[in-house]
Amino acid sequence: MTSGPADPDDELVRRAGQGDAAAVQALVARKLRRVLALAERMLGDPSEAEDVAQETFFRVWRNAARWRPGVARFDTWLHRVTLNLCYDRLRRRRERPVAEPPETPDPGPAPDRGLLAADVGVRVRAALQALPPRQREAIVLCHYQELGNIEAADVMGVSVEALESLLSRGRRALKSALADLAGPD
């Protein structure tokens, strides 16, 4: 059992599990963007991220009627489900022979123009994808999903110290890859 404040999602999940259309809409409005962002930053592929988001919600619908408040926070469970689906896809990528290399943007700055915001986003995406998955996961959970350190460590199944180590190594690698943006390490 978890202690602390009541889970703000419990009631919505319970009602969604009973087929309450308004609760279903509200849960999707509250969580879909978050799930999609997590999957996209883990996979670096918008199309695969959509598939993962859809499958995540299918699992939510299958389990909502049996959701037991107080056992786990719904948001934590949702992150775990999404990440498991992402890791399934990353595993399949490794096992699948690559016919042609995936499209990866040139990590260097454009030679003839200043970096636009979109260019920076593309370079950050490439740098994130180049990280080992656990370092990427730690950064995505803490920086982008804004989970607290205890919750992020819980989602990842590691200690807070291990989480901090993954974060430090990940950020160091990002600073190196984006040195022209982030300045000297």
Added chain:
Amino acid sequence: MSEERFLTLAAAYGADLARWPAGERAAAQAFVAANPQIVEACLTAERLLDAALERYGARDATSLLRTRIIAAAPRERATGARWRWLTGAGLGLGLAASCAAGVAAGYTLGHPAVARLMEPPAADAGQLGAVGDPGGDAAAS
């Protein structure tokens, strides 16, 4: 907070103290106030990385994805609702029928002819004959 711990936290969580572990923020603030030069040197690179990370924004879900997800959500089962309605209607009809039967029975039993029929059987054969014969009443009198 020691300098070593401050540097460890900055390397892990970045320049924004709001992202640091809640239990260490106050000590970190105190360290910042007491050591501005160390802090500035340490946090500049982290701040630049944080700013770069923010440029990788999240997309909104397409309406098609949203529609597919909502279409797969659980619904109140129509058959269940119909059964519930039928059960309720059946119960209501049953109660109404019982009431009607009760009223009819009350009315019928209250009728003098029936009341007489309901009287305890008479000991003599003549009264029994009167009971068995609808015209016996007049014959007996």
